[in-house]
Amino acid sequence: MDRPRLLRRLQAVRAHSLALSEPLSAEDCALQSMPDASPVKWHLAHTSWFFETLVLAPNAAGYRAFNERFGFLFNSYYEALGPRHPRPQRGMLSRPALSEVLDYRRHVDAALCEFVEAGDEAALRSAAALIELGLQHEQQHQELIVTDVKHLLSLNPLQPAYLADDAARGAGVATAATPPLRWLGFDGALVDIGHQGDGFAFDNETPRHRVWLQPFELANRPVSCGDYMEFMADGGYRRPELWLSDGWAWVQANAATAPMYWRAEREGGPWTQFTLSGERPVAPAEPVCHVNLYEAAAYAQWAGARLPTEAEWEAAVAAQAPPPSATTAPKALADHLHPAPITDGPGLLQADSAVWQWTRSAYEPYPGFRPLAGAVGEYNGKFMVAQSVLRGGSCASPAGHVRASYRNFFPAAARWQFSGLRLARDGA
Known part of the structure; x- marks a missing residue:
């Protein structure tokens, strides 16, 4: 298991999701423009929930969930993992605030990095495929962030630019x-x-x-x-x-x-x-x-x-x-x-x-x-x-x-x- 390589990849993918959100305001990140799209805040939380629920909870010894109630809010469609907030109503989640979602990401990232750097070798090997799936899953949500933000901003009469450097x-x-x-x-x-x-x-x-x-x-x-x-x-x-x-x-x-x-x-x-x-x-x-x-x-x-x-x-x-x-x-x-x-x-x-x-x-x-x-x-x-x-x-x-x-x-x-x-x- 190449721990340093896995750690670098994990940190790069997780950081890129945050970079995609940086040109946006907290208000931008909270809005849902249609039932098929999701707020940026929800994407950032859901991808963290995926790692927390499927990688850390069953494999990282002593891991403590950031907030037990987040499972209901940020589960997407996994019936085996319990009930969830309705998809068309994700834009109604004014709480948790974006700042708390970012705290959630930092909590999960710290635990993931500790697990990859110093976790039990057998447990890490057992979780390796799920970690890779989680990274690929987060990258899919990065693409959705881009397309969902485009749809959201297109509905604003001011026609705001996401990035104005083009x-x-x-x-x-x-x-x-x-x-x-x-x-x-x-x-x-x-x-x-x-x-x-x-x-x-x-x-x-x-x-x-x-x-x-x-x-x-x-x-x-x-x-x-x-x-x-x-x-x-x-x-x-x-x-x-x-x-x-x-x-x-x-x-x-x-x-x-x-x-x-x-x-x-x-x-x-x-x-x-x-x-x-x-x-x-x-x-x-x-x-x-x-x-x-x-x-x-x-x-x-x-x-x-x-x-x-x-x-x-x-x-x-x-x-x-x-x-x-x-x-x-x-x-x-x-x-x-x-x-x-x-x-x-x-x-x-x-x-x-x-x-x-x-x-x-x-x-x-x-x-x-x-x-x-x-x-x-x-x-x-x-x-x-x-x-x-x-x-x-x-x-x-x-x-x-x-x-x-x-x-x-x-x-x-x-x-x-x-x-x-x-x-x-x-x-x-």
């Missing part, structure tokens, strides 16, 4: 040229998909198994904002023949006319979009983001294409791209702000760094899937219904979470995540 990063973006869309062909084959190797993977990425693929083609780049504006100009949101039945019902119920966070002072544009660095013009060369599965499928229908299956996407990335970087170092805050413009190059462009890419694959268990034992068995398996898979990664995804086998998943109507699309079509 001017240089955005210079020239509005006029950058979009690389041409090219089709990359892949032969039909029996391929293996799912996690392989010794690195971390969530249980939903396993077991590795074989899938038969017919010949297919995948677009070399994601759909851009400029592409999507052509769909909109051609009446994309007014043509029911392009939409899945549930999608058309969603368009009508929500009066949808554009991706989330886009707006125009008059019909037909020019379009602007709210970003974490404030309002700015929509840049045609950026990948379109904050679209849901319905919008992605409608665009694909309009373009005479389709969305890929998750097996096609994984096989294509495995064949085309070098393995993603194994770094787990936290990203700088500015790297979470917005997808970068698409620049030309060989192979699949922006497969893992700009926007999550919708697939037409239902989020279901792989053949032979078995949930983990104990409460952590509820982590993924029980959500394998009525959701669709997204692949890749986004500007908000933590370092180390980008790999070909990673399976993100959301309901078809969700679009507050950095979600976009890449086209596919049948091969010859």
Whole structure:
């Protein structure tokens, strides 16, 4: 057991969650903008509760809970661990104050560091897998902090910026040229998909198994904002023949006319979009983001294409791209702000760094899937219904979470995540 390495990783991940909250006021951290989002204060407390409940309490000798009542407030969905405060009402938790939540984190961090540095060797080895799961879990919540804060700030009439240092990063973006869309062909084959190797993977990425693929083609780049504006100009949101039945019902119920966070002072544009660095013009060369599965499928229908299956996407990335970087170092805050413009190059462009890419694959268990034992068995398996898979990664995804086998998943109507699309079509 490499205790110093584990300690450094633990401290880096835990510190990064706090860094994400630093540009925010205590009031920002307490608000919940919709039932699908959570207050930043709740994210900071829940990730601490996870370590306290699943790692420290059963493994660290003499550990004393910070507040026994916090289990009810900060349990998310673990039925095996008891009742919990309703998710849609997390924004009503004015108490504990942010300062007390930060005290809670310091209490848990001190105990975690002591356990990793000087705890019983056998106990630490027994808890090692849960510590790693806790770190990966916290990194997932770091991505949620970014997307939840964006939704929250977008509702403020003042259109406040989370970070206002993005001017240089955005210079020239509005006029950058979009690389041409090219089709990359892949032969039909029996391929293996799912996690392989010794690195971390969530249980939903396993077991590795074989899938038969017919010949297919995948677009070399994601759909851009400029592409999507052509769909909109051609009446994309007014043509029911392009939409899945549930999608058309969603368009009508929500009066949808554009991706989330886009707006125009008059019909037909020019379009602007709210970003974490404030309002700015929509840049045609950026990948379109904050679209849901319905919008992605409608665009694909309009373009005479389709969305890929998750097996096609994984096989294509495995064949085309070098393995993603194994770094787990936290990203700088500015790297979470917005997808970068698409620049030309060989192979699949922006497969893992700009926007999550919708697939037409239902989020279901792989053949032979078995949930983990104990409460952590509820982590993924029980959500394998009525959701669709997204692949890749986004500007908000933590370092180390980008790999070909990673399976993100959301309901078809969700679009507050950095979600976009890449086209596919049948091969010859």
